[in-house]
Amino acid sequence: MGEQRFGEWVAVRRDGFVAELVLDRPRAMNAVSTEMARSIAAACTALGEDGDVRAVVVSSSNERAFCVGADLKERNAMSDADLGRQRPVARGAYTGVLELPVPAIAAVHGFALGGGFELALSCDVIVADETAVVALPEVSVGVIPGGGGTQLLPRRVGAARAAELVFSARRVAAAEARELGLVDELVPAGEARTAALALAGRIAAHSPVGLRAAKRALRLGQGLDLRAGLEVEDAAWRSVAFSADRAEGVAAFNEKRTPQWPGA
Numbered sequence: 001m002g003e004q005r006f007g008e009w010v011a012v013r014r015d016g017f018v019a020e021l022v023l024d025r026p027r028a029m030n031a032v033s034t035e036m037a038r039s040i041a042a043a044c045t046a047l048g049e050d051g052d053v054r055a056v057v058v059s060s061s062n063e064r065a066f067c068v069g070a071d072l073k074e075r076n077a078m079s080d081a082d083l084g085r086q087r088p089v090a091r092g093a094y095t096g097v098l099e100l101p102v103p104a105i106a107a108v109h110g111f112a113l114g115g116g117f118e119l120a121l122s123c124d125v126i127v128a129d130e131t132a133v134v135a136l137p138e139v140s141v142g143v144i145p146g147g148g149g150t151q152l153l154p155r156r157v158g159a160a161r162a163a164e165l166v167f168s169a170r171r172v173a174a175a176e177a178r179e180l181g182l183v184d185e186l187v188p189a190g191e192a193r194t195a196a197l198a199l200a201g202r203i204a205a206h207s208p209v210g211l212r213a214a215k216r217a218l219r220l221g222q223g224l225d226l227r228a229g230l231e232v233e234d235a236a237w238r239s240v241a242f243s244a245d246r247a248e249g250v251a252a253f254n255e256k257r258t259p260q261w262p263g264a
Contacts, residue, residue, distance in 0.1 A: 002014050004046075006039040006040075006042045006043040006046070007035055007036070007038065007039035007042070008025075008035070008039075009023070009024050009025035009030075009033075009035070009036045009039055010022065010023065010024060010036065010039035010040055010042075010043050011024050011061075012043050012046070012047065014053075015197075016201075016204065017052060017053065017054040017055065017204035017208070018053075018054070018055050018056075018057065018197065018200045018201055018204050019047055019050070019053045019055070019056045019057070020056070020057045020058075020059055020197065021040070021043055021044070021047065021056055021057070021058045021059070021097075022059050022060070022061055023036075023040075023058070023059070023060045023061065023062075023066070023067055023119075024060075024061040025062075026061050026062040026063075028068075028071065029062050029064060029065040029067070029068045029111065030060055030061075030062055030065060030066065030067040030068065030116065031067070031068050031069065031070065031071040031072070031073070031074075032067065032069065032070055032071055032090070032093060032115050032116075032119075033071040033074050034071075034074065034086050034089055034090070036071070036093075037086075037089050037090050037092060037093035038089055038092070038093075040092075040093035040096055040097070040119075041089075041092035041093050041095075041096040043096070044093075044096030044097055044099070044100055045096065047100060047102075048099070048100055048101050048102075051208070051263060052263075053102055054102055054103075054203065054204035054206070054208045054211055055102055055103045055104070055105065055200035055201075055203040055204045055211070056100055056102060056103070056104045056105070056200070057104075057105050057106075057107055057193070057196045057197055057200050058097060058104060058105070058106045058107065058119060058120070058123055059106075059107040059192075059193050059196065060107070060109070060110075062110070063109075063110070064110045064111065065109075065110040065111040065112070065113075065116070066106070066107075066108045066109060066110060066111065066112040066116055066119075066120065066132070067111075067112060067113075067115065067116025067117075067119055068111050068113050068114070068116055069113045069114025069115035069116045069117075069118075070090070070114060070115045072141070087146075090115075090146070090147070091146075091147070093115075093119070093147070094115070094118055094119065094122055094147035094148050095122075095148075097119055097122040097123060098122040098148060098152075101212050101215065101216070102208075102211055102212060102215065103124050103125070103200070103203050103211060103215055104122070104123040104124050104125075105123055105124065105125045105126075105127060105196045105199055105200055105203075106119065106120035106123040106125070106126045106127065106196070107127055107192040107193040107195070107196035107197070108120050108126055108127065108128040108129070108132045108134070108183065108192055109128070109129045109131050109132055109189070109190070109192045109193075110131050110132065110133065111133050112128075112132060112133070112134045112135075113133075113134070113135050113136075113137060113171075114135070114136060114137055114138055114145070114147075114149075115146075115147045117134045117135060117136055117149065118136070118145060118147030118148050118149045118152070119147070120134070120183075121148060121149060121152040121153060121156070122147075122148055122152065124215065124218075125184050125185070125199065126182075126183040126184050126185075127183070127184065127185045127187060127192050127195050127196040127199065128174055128177065128178070128183040128185070128186055128187070128192055129174065129186070129187050129188060129189050129190060129191055129192040130174050130175075130186065130187075130188055130189045131174065131189050131190075132173070132174040132177060132183065132186075132192070133171050133172065133173055133174070134171070134172050134177050134182055134183070135165075135169065135170060135171040135172060136149045136153065136165060136166050136169070137169040137170075137171070138166075138169070139166065139167065139169050140169040144166075145166060149166065150162075150166065153165065153166070153182075155222060155223075156181055156182065157180055157181045157182065161180060165182075174186055185199075206261075207240075207245040207246075207248075207249055207259070207261050208245065208261055208263045209239075209240050209243045209244075209245040209246075209261075209263060209264065210240055210245060210246075210249075213236040213237075213239050213240045214236070216236050217232055217233045217235075217236035217237075220232045220236075221233060243264060244262035244263075244264045245259075245261050245262055245263065245264065248260060248261060248262055249261075
């Protein structure tokens, strides 16, 4: 297993075809500063360009939190001009996770607040343990969710439920979060990372070409009517139907053996 650092506060660890993007600013409970946002974006760019990565887990090195959102201490010292200049940098972190071309799983424990919860929402699946507390509290400090929360949350839980959570800014504990669909899998305390990595390992056993195409179809089809969505699916199917992975997958099935994916 190797580790690569992106700035001071982000690490990427590799274990076979699974990569783990570690939020590693423990003293600040992973509050996302300008520099940390740049590092998250850079790590996501590198992961997206690595053809050997088949699944990504986003995790935290802090025992009490996944991520508490934007670094408000840094924000407090910013002028309006500074904040305007920071905006595209901050967006780059969230869109970096959102646009990962492979399946992404968030391993959430403790607090996932504001931008921290938005990083999790930017993943395809959220695995949380029983200590998890999630919220989009931005209206309580005079802003709105700006890392995708107003768009990603209603796609998960519906418009009315998302409105209640955003407008009230309330914190939601793990059991209710699972019941409402704010997280997808609930595991015992301390097991979110292990469970997320296990899921990523199961995913990574499959065709890298198929995984990227399936994610593309799922993401591009969101919000489209059925007819348009089926066209997106057909285009994704055509991109893999004549691939070496497809040929190997069919051959391995018929020969009752484990596929050796060419990745092309």
